[in-house]
Amino acid sequence: xxxxxxxxxxxxxxxxxxxxxxxxxxxxxxxxxxxxxxxxxxxxxxxxxxxxxxxxxxxxxxxxxxxxxxxxxxxxxxxxxxxxxxxxxxxxxxxxxxxxxxxxxxxxxxx
Amino acid sequence: xxxxxxxxxxxxxxxxxxxxxxxxxxxxxxxxxxxxxxxxxxxxxxxxxxxxxxxxxxxxxxxxxxxxxxxxxxxxxxxxxxxxxxxxxxxxxxxxxxxxxxxxxxxxxxxx
Numbered sequence: 048x049x050x051x052x053x054x055x056x057x058x059x060x061x062x063x064x065x066x067x068x069x070x071x072x073x074x075x076x077x078x079x080x081x082x083x084x085x086x087x088x089x090x091x092x093x094x095x096x097x098x099x100x101x102x103x104x105x106x107x108x109x110x111x112x113x114x115x116x117x118x119x120x121x122x123x124x125x126x127x128x129x130x131x132x133x134x135x136x137x138x139x140x141x142x143x144x145x146x147x148x149x150x151x152x153x154x155x156x157x158x
Numbered sequence: 159x160x161x162x163x164x165x166x167x168x169x170x171x172x173x174x175x176x177x178x179x180x181x182x183x184x185x186x187x188x189x190x191x192x193x194x195x196x197x198x199x200x201x202x203x204x205x206x207x208x209x210x211x212x213x214x215x216x217x218x219x220x221x222x223x224x225x226x227x228x229x230x231x232x233x234x235x236x237x238x239x240x241x242x243x244x245x246x247x248x249x250x251x252x253x254x255x256x257x258x259x260x261x262x263x264x265x266x267x268x269x270x
Binding site: 090092095137147148149150 | 191
């Protein structure tokens, strides 16, 4: 079953604006990861945040994690046309049994 | 540095036919995974392996078998393909927990 649920399902903004995507999950986690998928391509790892971390930055990306609410957010600042893609959150439990994905947010950056 | 390579990239099968999807990684990763992605869905785990010679079932294992005879390769087999197995299949690998996964570019399989 899907662990994470992204919100919104689709988001369209103007180039230069900030984009925020949210993710909620159901069970305890070891870490939470965000991936980007361009149309027809594989997934690319963006950022990982551990369960004992609250915020993490990587370039134009900012991720927050609230384990009490079982939620995370991904902020992309100063968006570019190349950021158009689907974004997935994925959680990792305590074992080796892989990532559990949400259904994704489709982000469109209008030039 | 190729990362994770999947072959073939596209395939059309008739119902009842069999095929094997190959995943190869050159990063010496212990853990390897097979996922399927259906329209409007996130990825769902089919099978995974925590090292050479090991395999385990994921969320949706029915109709699939896997083998990890060599550390760098993870094979996904469909013994008797069904239309419900039409999907895009992704292989992924990682070194240890706490690190991101590296994905292949996918295999688009259509079963008619």
